[in-house]
Amino acid sequence: MASISFETRTIKVLSGAGVLLFLLAIFFVSPKPARGIPAFARKYGLPCSACHITWPELNNFGQVFRDNGYQMMNERDSPITRDASYFPITVRITPQWHMERANEQLVDSVPGDGTSAPLNQSVTTSGFDLSGMDLWFAGTLFKNVTFSVLPSSDENASFHFENAFVRFDNLAGSRWLNVKVGKFELDEPVSEKRLWTLSGNGGFYYIYHFLPYGDANPFGGMGDNQLGVEIAGHSVNSYTRYAFSVLSSDDGQPGFIYGGTSNPTGRTYDYYGHFEQGWNTSGLGGGFLKVGGYVYYGFAPTYYQTSGGASLYGIGNEPFYRAGAEIKYYANKWVFKGVYMHAYDNAYLANGIPSNSGPLPAGAQAVVWNGGFAEGQYIVSPQWVILFRYEGIRMAQQANTAINSNQSNMDAFTIASRWNPFMFSRAGLAIQQEYSVVRSNGVTSLGGVLTPSACPATSNSCNVLSQSLFFGFDFDF
């Protein structure tokens, strides 16, 4: 009898929790919910879901639209076909509550006393917060001439140009020849800029930014927008696509300064290429499958030509590369994505040693690792999408033989729900819940960059756990 009461009570509690969740959902939903461009929706009169699985992530229709230079190719693409009051601008920001927790953090045993003995401790913070803000202008200057300017700020309104480019579309009347010049997102196997997970540990793809502990390569990663020129082309339904870019070796930082540093560069170019091919499938909801491959081959300086001691430009440029393959499947209600990466950084880059300094120190060597992610999304309705993602990175060769073989290995899990209470062609609001957890060996993962933790580099079993819990209202207009 007691057992029955216990079970009944359990079910009641669960049912109660369900009702509470439902009521909360209704409460939050009654008033609707990442980088979508309502300016286009307004121009063409389509709801967000026409181009996005959930904004800002593109579906194939949106991909074709983007590949056409943000054009529908319906003779109504040039701005002259629109009312003069139409202005292609979008603003996006995300008020949010989030919690961040990481264990194995070094703290002072006496708060405020930096000379006191350090302790290993878990650190938890939470509160209401803001994301950065995007103020995006994008559209056509003329038929087959596309532009984009995206001043983007951090949460304190410090702005930079996230992208700024002009694109000449359908050159020689062929969709296989499009040229883009400026700062832009690489044609990545899976776009990170259009990723809709937003939490501190889940808001990016680690493999696009990952550098192992101790690696001194200043390259911020394939996930960063880059400065250069891109030649791209696609088939009518974008099942076949290619892109090839020549980029300044500066990680997208204007002024011949290497991104993320104050060091000059300006003597070398990086190269990126991506190809993908898709096929319709008859099973699994009659969707389509895409496979592809990519290579990024770049250089970064290891020392500098100076004048009076001041650095003029980067020299001793040493190579690194990222290469891999992807597979994506789009069914009516399901989306699956998988990306693999193999990465290599030259020994001088990896160890932060000028390449003119003679033989490498004992134990120093190139660093090599492998990584990848698998992501699944379920489209409950055009307005509600659920996501699960696993990402893993394994070191194949450390920068120095003294470093443990598993140092910097990591695993990341993210689960998220994104719900748009309304869906039309003017604006977007997404209510998002997300949990992400990252386990990394000997280091703490923050934004794809690994930082030292309390764990010693010689430890074989010191796992640092970083967790994020996120509730946000992501809107754009």
Place this chain on the structure above:
Amino acid sequence: MTRYIRTAKNGVWAVLLLIAGLALPAATFAQDLATHADGLTGNAAEGKLLYRRFCVGCHGIEGNGEGDNAQWIDPKPRDFTEATFRWRSTPTGTLPTDQDLYDTITRGVVDTFMPSWEPLPPQWRVDVLAYIKTFSPKWKTEKPGTPITIPPEPPTTIESVLRGRELFNNMQCWKCHGPEGRGDGPSAPTLTDDKGNPIKPYDFHDGTRFRCGTTNEDLYKIFMTGLDGTPMPSFADILKPNDAWDLVHFLRTLQPLVKSKSRDLWVEYAKTHASEIKPIGAGQ
């Protein structure tokens, strides 16, 4: 121990029921009507979700062409509840074939807000089509018309072009489409569709693609089927097949942006016979 296992099982069931309950509103129960196009069979239940993702903004949740965005759109989105369709291979007044509708979804409608949905997999397009057919009872009570027969196109000659020009003049096509095919004939400002919305005749001069396709056969079909719901009637009872082809050949001369043999022949003819060419619409 058993008690805890049972409790855990019940808990799992409760959670599953909760998830199922939340997912229920997304479930679809649309009734299937036999729909076949491009060698595929449509599934209306699958099409419902796709319709709501891609189509609902203009065509509306009820398929009546009154989506949120419809008020800003010109021309207006199709009202599926009436089952009146313009671009068909079937005679006027009949339902189109599934393939006709599939082709329209795939091709889009140039110079309107209806884009080409070719980026969607074929199965999705057929599923959407199956769902669209649930909006009108006509699809249950009527069969699609039998597609018209399009005879082989005769050779393009200057004689054919000239006969077509005469037909264009005598049948007073110019009253709507204008003497130069710019869609600016004297009747053009007065034209409305069957819902009373103003409608513009096709502008051959600036247009490169027709809303029904790009080929001469597509153009031929327009004369013979008409564009139901618009002032463009079917001329199937008036035009013989060769007359229709003559008209097709002449209409191509009105398209300076489209390279065609008709246009080349006409340009050459006009250079040498300028004095013999009477203006279209003169004296009528």
